Amino acid sequence: MYALIDGNSFFASCERVFRPDLWRTPVVVLSNNDGCVVARSAETKALKIRMGDPYFKIAGLARRHGVAVFSSNYELYGDLSARMMQTIASLAPAIEIYSIDEAFADFTGIQNQTGLGTEIRNRVMQWVGIPTCVGIAPTKTLAKYANHLAKKNPEFQGVCNWPDLSETERRTRMRQEVVTELWGIGWRLGESLAKQRISTIYDLYCANPSMIRSKYGVTVERVIREMHGHPCIELEEVTPRQKQILRSRSFSQMVTGKDELKAAITMHLHSAAATLREQHSTASSVGVFIYSNRFREDKPQYSGWDIKQLPVPSCDTFALARAAYRLLDRIFRPGIEYKKAGVVLSDLSDDIPQPDLFSAGDSCRSLSLMKALDQINDRYGRRSIRSAAEMVGHQWHMRRDKLSPCYTTKWTDLRAVS
């Protein structure tokens, strides 16, 4: 038996934790560069502001309705998420952290499941200040769906226990909702299922799993089986190592110079390599990409992408950066206005880097250098030590005009109460 605990409008709720004055005010949180809407409080949803709306298109509406607008503050959200997960773990026997705002918990053998769900919900509210909803069911897909019902229907008081619903009620609920509300069914599958006259959750529930498998593959078949209460997806208590590490960002203004692209690539590479070492992996391939602005059809478009296999798998920032610079040289075209750049580390393995015969001394030096770098950045903040190549230009830096304080992670941002 699974429970899914999910923070309500998580980023928006985080912004409210230290701003009780915003408790009833509509709140939105924007993506990087203050580009799109990525989180909305219930009041904002009522204003018909949608997920993914570009901010410049809704800015006027937001101003007229007194919406509180925030740039995304991942330091704050990350810290509150960690507190939320610890709080859940203090009550649930085993949990899987599924995303920044969601966790599955193993409820097998729990006597009063609704009671425990309510207790988790209350404790997270009291200890962290984040409102949540809980869905309880025999499979993860159903738990997700039950959570969705709990969010949408106030009569559940935040906790929906699927097995407690009558057969009639379950069917009625499933008939009322489009199939794309289900975990694993996106809009494309939604479109193609509609052609088979499968448009509600109930339609899919009644479909023949083998027919669905042959037409849509195993993932959709699994959704049906899970909807019938047969678990196909297990709880993953330990997060598996990442298989690739990607860092990319749009620039706040267009960039044309190679040195500035190099500065951005350097920053991404440092960050990706730090994550690589954190999970004790090495990478065998480095990829680099640079894009022009696809929305500016009046300007020359270009997207450059290349990947390079390293002779020896590495976790050395500088070795990886050298490879990335060579790739940048290859894909760079002058006369283009670039909007975005990124790096990808892939073919990751957990092998110890093999010192090659001719540079064994170098590789030991590099490992201790990386260790020193990581220790300093751990202690004094992630970008305390960085490469001089990052310091070129400023157009590529992220815009975050509406950033809230890091209430919980910076001494200088601590709230004062008088």
Next chain:
DNA sequence: TCTGGGGTCCTAGGACCC
């Protein structure tokens, strides 16, 4: 003027082998 970022899994098709 202004349009996010970071992942995973599955499948189809090509190359290659016996």
Next chain:
DNA sequence: TCTGGGGTCCTAGGACCC
């Protein structure tokens, strides 16, 4: 060179998730 069945491995692209 083609024939046919059967298999593996790799990659690109599509689809999904938050």
